[in-house]
Amino acid sequence: MTLQLYNSYSRQIEAFQPLDEGKVRMYHCGPTVYKRPHIGNYRSFLFADLLRRLFDSMGYDVVQVMNITDVGHLVDDADDGEDKMLKQARQEKLTPWQIVDKVCAEFFADLHALAVRPAHHYPRATDHIPEMVKMVQKLIASKHAYRVGDNVYFDVHSFPKYGQLSGNRIDELDAGARLEVNEEKKHPADFALWKSDPSHLMKWETVFGEHGFPGWHIECSAMSMKYLGQSFDIHTGGEDNVFPHHECEIAQSEGATGKRFVKHWLHTKFLQVDGGKMSKSLGNVWSLDDLEERGFSPLDYRFLIMRGHYRTQLNFTWDALRGAAEARKNLLDWRGRLQAAARTSDSACRADAAPDVVEAKQKFAPAITEAVEKFDAAIADDLNTSEAVAAVFGLRNAFMQDAFVGANAQNALDFLDRVDDLFALFPTNGDDAEGLSDADVEALLAERVNAREQKDWPRADEIRDQLQIAGIVIEDKSGSVHWHRS
Numbered sequence: 108m109t110l111q112l113y114n115s116y117s118r119q120i121e122a123f124q125p126l127d128e129g130k131v132r133m134y135h136c137g138p139t140v141y142k143r144p145h146i147g148n149y150r151s152f153l154f155a156d157l158l159r160r161l162f163d164s165m166g167y168d169v170v171q172v173m174n175i176t177d178v179g180h181l182v183d184d185a186d187d188g189e190d191k192m193l194k195q196a197r198q199e200k201l202t203p204w205q206i207v208d209k210v211c212a213e214f215f216a217d218l219h220a221l222a223v224r225p226a227h228h229y230p231r232a233t234d235h236i237p238e239m240v241k242m243v244q245k246l247i248a249s250k251h252a253y254r255v256g257d258n259v260y261f262d263v264h265s266f267p268k269y270g271q272l273s274g275n276r277i278d279e280l281d282a283g284a285r286l287e288v289n290e291e292k293k294h295p296a297d298f299a300l301w302k303s304d305p306s307h308l309m310k311w312e313t314v315f316g317e318h319g320f321p322g323w324h325i326e327c328s329a330m331s332m333k334y335l336g337q338s339f340d341i342h343t344g345g346e347d348n349v350f351p352h353h354e355c356e357i358a359q360s361e362g363a364t365g366k367r368f369v370k371h372w373l374h375t376k377f378l379q380v381d382g383g384k385m386s387k388s389l390g391n392v393w394s395l396d397d398l399e400e401r402g403f404s405p406l407d408y409r410f411l412i413m414r415g416h417y418r419t420q421l422n423f424t425w426d427a428l429r430g431a432a433e434a435r436k437n438l439l440d441w442r443g444r445l446q447a448a449a450r451t452s453d454s455a456c457r458a459d460a461a462p463d464v465v466e467a468k469q470k471f472a473p474a475i476t477e478a479v480e481k482f483d484a485a486i487a488d489d490l491n492t493s494e495a496v497a498a499v500f501g502l503r504n505a506f507m508q509d510a511f512v513g514a515n516a517q518n519a520l521d522f523l524d525r526v527d528d529l530f531a532l533f534p535t536n537g538d539d540a541e542g543l544s545d546a547d548v549e550a551l552l553a554e555r556v557n558a559r560e561q562k563d564w565p566r567a568d569e570i571r572d573q574l575q576i577a578g579i580v581i582e583d584k585s586g587s588v589h590w591h592r593s
């Protein structure tokens with residue numbers, strides 16, 4: 108079955124065709140680590156994980172990258188306002204670097220709790236300043252960008268396709284720009300690639316001046332291309348990333364390379380809470396901790412997300428979460444019964460109804476085949492997880508209403524393994540494979556020591572992240588490293 112995906116760029120459903128046979132390279136806009144990500148962010152990150160699990164299960168050689176934005180994301184998502192990192196640091200009376208460490212630890216612990224398969228790279232913006240500077244220089248050389256003092260802007264008029272992803276038009280953007288528009292810009296719709304600010308706490312001395320920091324958009328262009336090449340298959344983010352973030356990424360990347368940047372753009376619809384936007388003033392910006400405090404497992408939340416199609420509105424309420432938790436419990440319960448039945452092999456497992464084994468086999472074999480087909484067809488149809496879950500429950504309900512036998516139980520369990528491989532709903536299944544043995548941990552720690560000695564900070568950070576997401580807590584104490592499992 109060919110996988111069909113909705114491409115936000117063409118606004119059409121397209122058959123997925125990787126750029127290189129057998130390989131999938133994908134990039135996801137990750138968290139801005141000024142605050143622990145909320146459950147809305149995890150809707151987008153769980154969608155990224157679903158894609159990863161699907162491509163793994165299809166046998167592709169996958170390279171998955173999710174960035175960590177730790178500088179340059181300003182409060183209004185564009186060129187004005189304070190850096191989110193700095194604002195938070197000021198409020199918490201910490202340094203921005205301390206905030207980064209704290210929030211990254213929370214983020215990786217959340218990913219672990221949500222049974223997210225670790226991406227291959229979690230690059231941090233602050234570790235990739237040279238790559239960004241190089242790209243900005245390239246854009247200046249090719250006249251897509253211009254310097255004004257120590258600032259650098261992208262000239263949107265130099266890239267006629269600007270607006271294609273979001274449906275915006277340059278003339279309308281210029282006309283609609285706010286009055287206090289930056290006078291330095293040639294056109295109001297131009298955006299910053301590099302900004303100078305001596306008071307910024309995270310700043311770098313570069314060819315552009317003494318105190319500069321990157322624009323948020325250039326970070327994702329530079330990091331994605333470093334790990335995935337100039338053209339790659341899939342780029343995702345939440346729907347708010349379409350404009351300006353992804354529109355600007357396309358302009359910068361294609362402006363710099365002259366090649367198509369991304370083949371398939373996929374965007375997750377926002378998770379709403381109580382029918383509206385999550386907001387601090389309403390006190391409904393929930394984290395995974397809040398869910399756990401009310402007795403829910405992170406996997407209940409995962410199931411709530413999986414039950415909705417990623418392009419349809421999803422409204423979070425406590426009742427909806429309760430419903431998802433109950434439904435997941437029903438699946439777990441059914442799976443337990445199937446396991447018990449499979450252990451009794453071909454014998455009838457419900458003594459009270461004990462049907463003839465052969466007849467029962469005939470009865471359920473087609474139902475299982477049908478459920479598998481429906482499930483696979485739904486997933487192939489632009490990841491219609493909602494329909495896929497309905498197929499699982501259809502089969503469960505048929506089994507629960509009737510007697511069943513061991514042989515069928517094993518077939519149904521095989522199907523549930525496939526469901527779990529994509530959705531990760533059952534706590535003790537599958538994900539053990541992602542766990543690290545003691546020897547793996549020791550080897551990674553030794554590699555981290557080596558990377559630090561070589562001053563290869565990105566690799567050292569990457570290893571720390573990989574360990575964190577596998578639930579390994581590292582403590583650097585007076586020159587030696589201790590670790591334990593969380």
Ligand code: AMP
Nearest residue numbers: 137138139147148150151344345377378
């Ligand atoms: P941020 O930390 O703001 O950079 O956001 C990280 C990712 O989460 C981005 O891809 C956002 O588009 C996504 N995101 C933010 N809020 C939500 C939400 N309510 N529902 C789904 N995705 C979201």
Ligand code: ZN
Nearest residue numbers: 136137327352
């Ligand atoms: Zn991004």
